Amino acid sequence: MTVVSIIGLGAIGAAHAARIADSSPATQVRVVAAGARAERLRTDGVVVNGTRHLFPVVEPGDPVDPADLVIVAVKHHHLAEAIGQLAGHVGPGTVLLSLLNGITSEEELAAAYPQASVPLAVSVGIDAVRDADGVRFTSLGRVEFGDAVAGEPSTGVRRLEELLTECAIPYIVRPDMIHTLWWKFLINTGVNQVSALLEAPYRVFQAEGPARDLMISAQREVVAVAQASGVDLTAADIDEFLDVLAKLGPGNYTSMAQDALAHRRTEVDQFAGTIVALGDRYGVETPVNRVLLEAFLAKHQLWGVA
Known part of the structure; x- marks a missing residue:
C-alpha cells in the first residue's frame, strides 16, 4: 500500500x-x-x-x-x-x-x-x-x-x-523547472501581495487601472532580479500571466488576500522580503516590493501577528 x-x-x-x-x-x-x-x-x-x-x-x-x-x-x-x-x-x-x-x-x-x-x-x-x-x-x-x-x-x-x-x-x-518556479513566484509577488494590500478579488486586476499597474510594477522587479541572478525571466512571462489572470473567477481571492481579510500573518517575507534581499545582493532597485514589505510588516503589527 x-x-x-x-x-x-x-x-x-x-x-x-x-x-x-x-x-x-x-x-x-x-x-x-x-x-x-x-x-x-x-x-x-x-x-x-x-x-x-x-x-x-x-x-x-x-x-x-x-x-x-x-x-x-x-x-x-x-x-x-x-x-x-x-x-x-x-x-x-x-x-x-x-x-x-x-x-x-x-x-x-x-x-x-x-x-x-x-x-x-x-x-x-x-x-x-x-x-x-x-x-x-x-x-x-x-x-x-x-x-x-x-x-x-x-x-x-x-x-x-x-x-x-x-x-x-x-x-x-517541466524540463526547465527553475523558470517555472520563478514564473509562479512572479505571479505571487504581484497579484497575491497587491490583492492582499487592497483586500480585493481578481476582478480588480482583470481590468486596466492603478491596481493592475501596481501589480505589474512589483512583477517587473521580479523579472529584473531574476535576470540578475541568471534566471531567464522576461516581460513575456508577465504577459503570459495576464492571459491566465483573465480566465480566473472574478470574485475569487488569492490565498494572501484571504489571509489579510482574516488578519492572519501573510507570506510577505517569502515574496517582497525575498525580492528585496536578492535585489540588495545583485544591486537591483526594488522600491515597490520594499514598500509592500514595510506595509505588510506594519499590518502584522496592527493585527498582533508580528
Whole structure:
C-alpha cells in the first residue's frame, strides 16, 4: 500500500488529501499534526466540498514508518516547525513534494532530509478556499514539477510521476523547472501581495487601472532580479500571466488576500522580503516590493501577528 503523509491541512493541503482519499482507496493518507490541532482533527476532521474526512493523525514522536510521499502544504513561516515534525516520515525512498509558495522551500527541505528526493514543484490553477464551513474547490489545478537542472529526469521525478498518477493528482513534468518556479513566484509577488494590500478579488486586476499597474510594477522587479541572478525571466512571462489572470473567477481571492481579510500573518517575507534581499545582493532597485514589505510588516503589527 502506498502511504502519503500530509502536513498542513489548510485549503491546498485539505483539497489534495480529499482528492487522494476519494480517488485512490488503496492509498493510505495520514496527517501530521501536534497538540490541540491534532486533537481537533481527530475529533472534527476536515470538511472538503461538503464531505467530512477523518484522516488518521500522527503526532511528532509517534512511531511511524516512512511514507512514500510527503506533501508539505504549510505556510512558509511554519516550515521550520514542520520540518521537525516530519522526522520519522522521511526515509531514503521518500519523495518530498512542497506546495509552498516562494522559491526556497525545496532547498530547506533537501538540507534537512538529504536522504529523500525533493523535486522542484509548484501548484498551479487550484481554486481552493477555506472558510468557516470548511474547504471548497472546483478545480485542483495541477502540480508542475521537475529537476533543478534540465536533462534526463531524475529517479525522484520519475517516482513522483508514478505517485501522483496513483493519487489521481493532475501534473505536468517541466524540463526547465527553475523558470517555472520563478514564473509562479512572479505571479505571487504581484497579484497575491497587491490583492492582499487592497483586500480585493481578481476582478480588480482583470481590468486596466492603478491596481493592475501596481501589480505589474512589483512583477517587473521580479523579472529584473531574476535576470540578475541568471534566471531567464522576461516581460513575456508577465504577459503570459495576464492571459491566465483573465480566465480566473472574478470574485475569487488569492490565498494572501484571504489571509489579510482574516488578519492572519501573510507570506510577505517569502515574496517582497525575498525580492528585496536578492535585489540588495545583485544591486537591483526594488522600491515597490520594499514598500509592500514595510506595509505588510506594519499590518502584522496592527493585527498582533508580528
